[in-house]
Every structure is written in C-alpha cells, then in structure tokens.
Amino acid sequence: MTLLWMGEHDRLDRELVGGKAHSLNLMRLLGLPVPPAFVLTTEVCARFYAAGGELDAEVVAEVRDAVRTLETKAGRRFGDTEAPLLVSVRSGAARSMPGMMDTVLNLGVNARVERALADLTGDGAYAADTHRRFREQFERVVGTPAPDDPWEQLTAAIAAVFRSWTSSRAVAYRRHHGIPDDGGTSVTVQAMVFGNLDDDSGTGVLFSRNPLTGDPAPYGEWLPRGQGEDVVSGRHDPLGLDALAGRLPDVHAELLSAARRLEEVGKDVQDIEFTVESGRLWLLQSRSAKRSPDAAVRLAVALHEAGALTVDEALRTVAPEQVEAVCRPRVDPEAKARATLLARGEPACPGVGAGRVVLDVEEAEELAESGVDVVLARPTTDPDDVAGMVVSTAILTEIGGSTSHAAVVSRELGTPCVVGCGTGTLGALAGRQVTVDGMTGEVFEGILRLAPSSEADDPALATLGRWARERAGDAGGPLPEVFAAARRAIGQTPIAALSTP
Amino acid sequence: MSELVLLQAARLKGRLDAEAAAACAGMDPAAAQAGLDALVDAGDAKAVGGGVRITPQGRERLDALLAEERATVDQPALTGLYEEFDAFNGELKAIVTDWQMVDEQTPNAHTDRAYDQAVISRLADLHGRFAPLMARIAAAAPRLAPYPERFAAAIGKVREGDHAFVARPIADSYHTVWFELHEELIGLLGLSRAAEAAAGRAV
Known part of the structure; x- marks a missing residue:
C-alpha cells in the first residue's frame, strides 16, 4: 500500500494516509467535485527514513506513472506548454499538526510553463507571480533553488515533505502535545485548479455554520480571481458569499448543498476551502471548524x-x-465596542478584572484592605510585588512575556493579567478605573458590564x-x-x- | 548576618512570619522569631497580622547592608555563575509555563496525569542538573547557603504529589525560590531588574 488514489477506497486508515487524504477520499466518494489526487502513505515515509532519507527507485517510478494518470484525469500535462498541469504537494499526519510540516504549491512551473500560463490566462503578472511564489516556497521547504525540470521538482518536494516530519519544530510540537514520533507523514499530490483564470473564477472559505457566533446560517468569504492561500493569508479583502451568489448562483447553490452534506456526514460544523475555475466548483479541503x-x-x-x-x-x-x-466572566461585547482602549499587551491569564489602577504594592494592599478593587500596574514584577498581586483584581506589566514572573504568578492566583503593555504605558493610568480583559490582552477605560455566563x-x-x-x-x-x-x-x-x- | 538575611526575607516576602523566616534564613523558628522581634524593636520592620513588614527605614538599612555585602563578593566569579544561571532560567520558565498552560490559549486543568507527570519529570531533571551550580553559587555568596535546602524541599514536596510546590506564590514553591534567587543574583551583581527585564533575562 504505497500509493493510493483519492475516491477509490471505501475506507482509508487515517494512520496510513493522514487526515487530509482521508478527507479528500471521502469527499470524492460522496461524488463531490474534488481535483484528482493521490497519496503516498506513511509506509513510504517509513521506507524513506529506513533508506537514510532517500526515495527508492520503485516509489519514484510509481509517482511517475501516477502523474501520467493525473494528467489524463485533469486534461492537462505536467511541464506542458499548451495546457500545463501544476500540482500541490502536501503533508498529512494522522493527528493535525498545524503549520508544523511543509507544503509546496504550484509545482511544475518553470520559465516555459510561466509563459504558457501567461498566454492561457492573458495575465502575465499572475503567471510571473505564480512562478515567483513557487520558487520562494520551494527554496524555503527544500533548501535548494528549484530545478527547471518539473519531475526533479516533484521528487525533491516529496522528499522534503517527508523530511519535515523530523524538523525540529515538528518534533518539539509532538513532544509538547504528547504525539508519538513514529507515525510519519503522508504526501498528497493533487492537481491545482486556477481561481484566477477569469472573472468567473475565484477562491473562498465556507463554514457550514458561523464559527464565531454559532449562528446556523452558513458563513464564508469569497475572493474573485484569487488563488489558494489568498483568502486565508488575509492579504486581500474578500467579499461575502452573497457576491458569489450574485455572480454564480449555480455554484453558490452547489457549494451550500455540498456543505450540508459534509456537515451531515462529518457530524460537525465544516470548514471548507473551495476554488471556482471558470464557473466550475472545486472543493479542496473540508475539516471540523475551529470555533469560539x-x-x-x-x-x-x-x-x-x-x-x-x-x-x-x-x-x-x-x-x-x-x-x-x-x-468565566467576560466583557460584554457591546460595552467593549463602545469603550476606550487605554493599553494593550500580551494576554497572560484569562478572565476579567476591574478596579482602580495602583502603581505601588503597599498602596494596593492598603486600598484592598479597605475594600477597594485594585488593578496593580508595575513596570515588571519583583518577588516583593507578590503581596500586592495577591490582593489585586487584575495585574498589568509594561515589560515581559507569557512566561514572565507576573504571568506565572497571576496564573497560579487565577488573577486576570496582561503583560508587556510597553515601557512607559502604565504610569499615566494611576488612579483611573479600568477593566482588564485577560483573554484578549486589552485594558479599557471604566468599569465595563460583563456578558451573561x-x-x-x-x-x-x-x-x-x-x-x-x-x-x-x-x-x-x-x-x-x-x-x-x-x-x-x-x-x-x-x-x-x-x-x- | 542574620539581620541582613531577615531584612532581605521580609523584603522579598512582603509579609514575613517566623516559619517562613526560618526557612529563608536556615535557622530554627524560635531564633527567627527573636530576630524578627529585634527588627521590630529597631524600627526596621513593623508587626502586621502574624508577621512583619519591612519599613522604609528598614529598606535603607537593607540597602546599606547589601552594599557592604556586595563589596565582599568576587564579582567576576559571580558574573560567570549568573550567566550559567541564565541558561537554566529560560528552561525553568518554559517548564512552569507548560505546567500552567497546555497551549497558548488553554490553561492546564490538571486532568491529564500523563501530561502533568511529564512536566514534573522535566522539572526534576532540571533540578538534578542545576543543583551543582546552586552549590557553587552558595559557595561564592555565603548568604545564599539556605537556597539548596529550599530547592530540595520544594522538589521533594512536588515528588510527594503536592503540586502546589511547582509554582504557587507565597508558598516556597520551586518557582518562588527560583525567582527569589534570581532577585538575589541581580542584587549581588548591582544590576537592575528593569534593565535585566528589558534584556529579556529577568522577566
């Protein structure tokens, strides 16, 4: 079981193919539009490491055959100058390790293919941008400049994604989260679709329900003429889904119906990445949505x-x-929207505390003893400050991060705390009434109303x-x-x- | 030296009772109580709810005694020891943060025994590697002699399952003792905490 096609297996073992391929396979089984893809299993990853970090000839040959099949399915050819096929090469572990392993997009582009893309799209800037993004990402992930030959690009990228399983950040992440080291990653190779081909193309994200408020209406963003990570990156201002419904009503309806189906099968709210290429919908990923x-x-x-x-x-x-x-008590969102933000720092201990800002520990102790709520504000905290921290409803510091003394002590006390507000930012607050939101790191003027909890x-x-x-x-x-x-x-x-x- | 030890303990603890004073000073509780009474009689401390608190006059006296002490300490040697301490400091803070938070957003609810045990093992491991350095620090600055025993007591409590002794403030937890030691080193070297904090070392 080295190379598996998405949509051809009733049941795939997550440990073998990773979460991403598992989901792509199911989406294709459901008859949803997913660009053709195959996966190299975690067994190939184990073989890669057993061979001292090399792809063996057998795997390379299998990949070559699979890309030929991918060409047929996609109606494009790898390295071709008429209708070039570009692919994405992605990692996929059984347990999600967000951002820890590597991905290479737009693989298959070189100077000749760039010219072909420019002709195809009528957009030389886009073609150049795709090529540049690929070169940068390839060099970052693989560690060497991208070769001209798409086949060499592909084997180098696959090897690099396997290697990223043992990158120091991935190892540290697994240690922190208690994930065993022996699972390995799979590698998914998928035909790229173009969200920036024409005015009937674009890319977006759809949540089957609103992940911030819990509202049952689907919620999403649509970026006409956008590609891949453009929406997620936040570099562009996407439109709402109604813009998609206005321009491409059939695509919009198909998308919502797919979202309902995926929610039903997944038994959870779905976070779906999609691309529209010349009026045709493609689903790229679906997973349980992270939510507040x-x-x-x-x-x-x-x-x-x-x-x-x-x-x-x-x-x-x-x-x-x-x-x-x-x-936990939280600031009422409406009260917050109207309030004046006095300072902002790094959240160190969640919760909300309000009271009079005091700069001195003894004063804090005296006021607290007489029943006044105090917020202790210090440049940074000393052991001497602990007595004052104990009696305060919230703690602020100018210098320090989430592992600083103030942060550690506040968490032990369960006292809301914001650290690192910036040198010289807190002195002026002395004597003022403030509300400290230890969840967001914000300090507001006045005593704000709390939300129902x-x-x-x-x-x-x-x-x-x-x-x-x-x-x-x-x-x-x-x-x-x-x-x-x-x-x-x-x-x-x-x-x-x-x-x- | 007991005057200096007790004044410094009063300053670091905010409110100091005889039991805590005895632990900080490495003396028996009766002697510690007598020492605290003497501080109150001299006006260097005042009695507050079962303990004492340092007075402004006491702070001046403390500063003078610390300046005298500083002149007797081999500064270059202690500077080297402080640098070695700093290497451990980042590790200790990471361990304590992992103890409190399972990720950036999520406080540790201490429901996952395996997770907690892994963090405690890291702390015990650090303690084992740090103890020799602590002994050398105590040799270079004799007033710090009670620290090895305080660290050993804290890690002992943690090993017995009393997890408050990882980081609980006020209590002589591992983190409390660590942070007081850090403060002592800064003081003995004539450094300022604000400058050390800005340099990313003492925060």
Whole structure:
C-alpha cells in the first residue's frame, strides 16, 4: 500500500494516509467535485527514513506513472506548454499538526510553463507571480533553488515533505502535545485548479455554520480571481458569499448543498476551502471548524436540534475547557465596542478584572484592605510585588512575556493579567478605573458590564448543562466540573468521518 | 548576618512570619522569631497580622547592608555563575509555563496525569542538573547557603504529589525560590531588574 488514489477506497486508515487524504477520499466518494489526487502513505515515509532519507527507485517510478494518470484525469500535462498541469504537494499526519510540516504549491512551473500560463490566462503578472511564489516556497521547504525540470521538482518536494516530519519544530510540537514520533507523514499530490483564470473564477472559505457566533446560517468569504492561500493569508479583502451568489448562483447553490452534506456526514460544523475555475466548483479541503467557546456550546445544541447529532455526539463536540471559558466572566461585547482602549499587551491569564489602577504594592494592599478593587500596574514584577498581586483584581506589566514572573504568578492566583503593555504605558493610568480583559490582552477605560455566563441567562448553556447533569451521575458542583464528569461518562470521541482537525 | 538575611526575607516576602523566616534564613523558628522581634524593636520592620513588614527605614538599612555585602563578593566569579544561571532560567520558565498552560490559549486543568507527570519529570531533571551550580553559587555568596535546602524541599514536596510546590506564590514553591534567587543574583551583581527585564533575562 504505497500509493493510493483519492475516491477509490471505501475506507482509508487515517494512520496510513493522514487526515487530509482521508478527507479528500471521502469527499470524492460522496461524488463531490474534488481535483484528482493521490497519496503516498506513511509506509513510504517509513521506507524513506529506513533508506537514510532517500526515495527508492520503485516509489519514484510509481509517482511517475501516477502523474501520467493525473494528467489524463485533469486534461492537462505536467511541464506542458499548451495546457500545463501544476500540482500541490502536501503533508498529512494522522493527528493535525498545524503549520508544523511543509507544503509546496504550484509545482511544475518553470520559465516555459510561466509563459504558457501567461498566454492561457492573458495575465502575465499572475503567471510571473505564480512562478515567483513557487520558487520562494520551494527554496524555503527544500533548501535548494528549484530545478527547471518539473519531475526533479516533484521528487525533491516529496522528499522534503517527508523530511519535515523530523524538523525540529515538528518534533518539539509532538513532544509538547504528547504525539508519538513514529507515525510519519503522508504526501498528497493533487492537481491545482486556477481561481484566477477569469472573472468567473475565484477562491473562498465556507463554514457550514458561523464559527464565531454559532449562528446556523452558513458563513464564508469569497475572493474573485484569487488563488489558494489568498483568502486565508488575509492579504486581500474578500467579499461575502452573497457576491458569489450574485455572480454564480449555480455554484453558490452547489457549494451550500455540498456543505450540508459534509456537515451531515462529518457530524460537525465544516470548514471548507473551495476554488471556482471558470464557473466550475472545486472543493479542496473540508475539516471540523475551529470555533469560539460560545459558538461550540450553541452549535452543539443547534446540531442536535437539527437532528444531525445525538445528545452524546453533541456533548463530544464541546471540550471541557470550552465550557470553562464560557462560564468565566467576560466583557460584554457591546460595552467593549463602545469603550476606550487605554493599553494593550500580551494576554497572560484569562478572565476579567476591574478596579482602580495602583502603581505601588503597599498602596494596593492598603486600598484592598479597605475594600477597594485594585488593578496593580508595575513596570515588571519583583518577588516583593507578590503581596500586592495577591490582593489585586487584575495585574498589568509594561515589560515581559507569557512566561514572565507576573504571568506565572497571576496564573497560579487565577488573577486576570496582561503583560508587556510597553515601557512607559502604565504610569499615566494611576488612579483611573479600568477593566482588564485577560483573554484578549486589552485594558479599557471604566468599569465595563460583563456578558451573561450562567445557565440562567444563556439558553444553549442551560440545555448543555441539563444534558451533562443527566450523564454525570451524582457529580455535583459548578457546570465545568459536571460537564467534565459527563464527558468521562460517555467516553472518548470517535473520530468523525470527515473531520481533519 | 542574620539581620541582613531577615531584612532581605521580609523584603522579598512582603509579609514575613517566623516559619517562613526560618526557612529563608536556615535557622530554627524560635531564633527567627527573636530576630524578627529585634527588627521590630529597631524600627526596621513593623508587626502586621502574624508577621512583619519591612519599613522604609528598614529598606535603607537593607540597602546599606547589601552594599557592604556586595563589596565582599568576587564579582567576576559571580558574573560567570549568573550567566550559567541564565541558561537554566529560560528552561525553568518554559517548564512552569507548560505546567500552567497546555497551549497558548488553554490553561492546564490538571486532568491529564500523563501530561502533568511529564512536566514534573522535566522539572526534576532540571533540578538534578542545576543543583551543582546552586552549590557553587552558595559557595561564592555565603548568604545564599539556605537556597539548596529550599530547592530540595520544594522538589521533594512536588515528588510527594503536592503540586502546589511547582509554582504557587507565597508558598516556597520551586518557582518562588527560583525567582527569589534570581532577585538575589541581580542584587549581588548591582544590576537592575528593569534593565535585566528589558534584556529579556529577568522577566
């Protein structure tokens, strides 16, 4: 099992092909439009390392044959000057390691292909830009300048992606998250589609429901004439999905229907990357959407009410930490929008604290003893400052990061803390009433209203709480603890069919 | 030297009782209590809720005593030791941060025993490698002699399962002792914390 085609397998082992290929295979099985792709399994990765970091001749020959098949499927040819095929070469591990391993896009471009792309698109600047992006990415990932020959580019890129499994950052990430080192990465090779071909082309991201608010309406962004990472990178200002619906209503309808189907099968809110090439929709990726804690709670309840999830399945889409975050007091978003931002630093301990800014530890202790809420603001903290930190409702420093003394102590105390606000930024706040948001690192003028965070005023949280209590047995106490007990009672998360976390 | 030791402990602890004073000074609690009483009698400290707090006069006295002490310490030798300490400092802070946070957004709820145990192993490992340097620091600056015992006591508590002794403030946790030692080294070398913080070393 060295090389597998996406869409030709009823069931693929995630450990063998990685999360990305697993999801591409399922999307193709569902009959959704996905550009043709094949995957080199993690077994090839193991062989690569066993051979001392070399692709063996057999694998190289298999890849060559597979690209020939890819050409037939895509109706383009690799290195061709009439209808050139470009491919993406991506890593894929069984457990997601975002940003830790390497990817090469637009592979197959060289000076001649660039000219062909320019003719094809009528856009010389785009062709040059594609070539430049490829050269830069290739050199960064592979460590040598890109060769002219697309076949050499391909084998070098595949080897580099396998090598990135043992890059120091990937190793450090696995150590930190307790992921074993022996899994390896797969490599997916997929035909590229062009979102910048003409005015009926573009690229976008679609969430099957809103991941920030939990609103059930699909939510997304559309960038006409954009390609690949343009939307994700934030370098451009994308439009809303209604712009896509206006220009290409059929594509829009097809996209929403695919999103519903993927949500149904994946049993979770999906984050879908898509590209439209000359009015034709292509799906590039679908995975469980990352979401805010608020949205996680609302979506779990909404997905159950829509009949997509059983109660247990809904409970499994919410992490105990997310319930804890929702129950923690937070600044009311409307009050925040109207408030004056006085300082901003690095969030060190989440939570909200408000009170009078005090620069001196003894003064903080005296005021606190007389019942005044104080926010201790120091350039940086000494051991002497701990006595003042203990009595404060929030802590601010001018210098220091998330591992600084103030950060460590505040987290032990559970006191909201913002560090590194900048030298000389806090002195002027002395005596003023402020609200410190330790989640975002913001300091606002005045005492701001807090958002509802109890079951009494949040219906979705109340529903989740009821479910959790039914399953937690006799575990009592605050909701986060009950919820954690419920999660233990219903067991581990089975990996949802389509989720590529 | 006990006057200096106790004044410094009062300054670092904010509010110092006899038990904490005894641990910081490496003396028995009765002697520590007598020493604290003497500080209060001299006006260098005042009695507050079961302990003492340093007074402005006490701070002046402390600064004078620290300046005298600084003149007796081999500065180039201690500078070298501080540089060695700094190499451990980044590692300790990373360990403590991992103890508190499982990633940048998520506080450690201490529900994953394997994760916690892995962090504690790293701390115990650091302690083993750091102890020889600590002994050399104590040899170069004799007033710091109680530190090896304080570190050993903290790591001992952690090993027994009392996880408050990883980083809990006020308590003589590993991080508390570490941070006080750092403050001592800065003071003994006549450096300023603000400058050290700006250089990325003492924050």
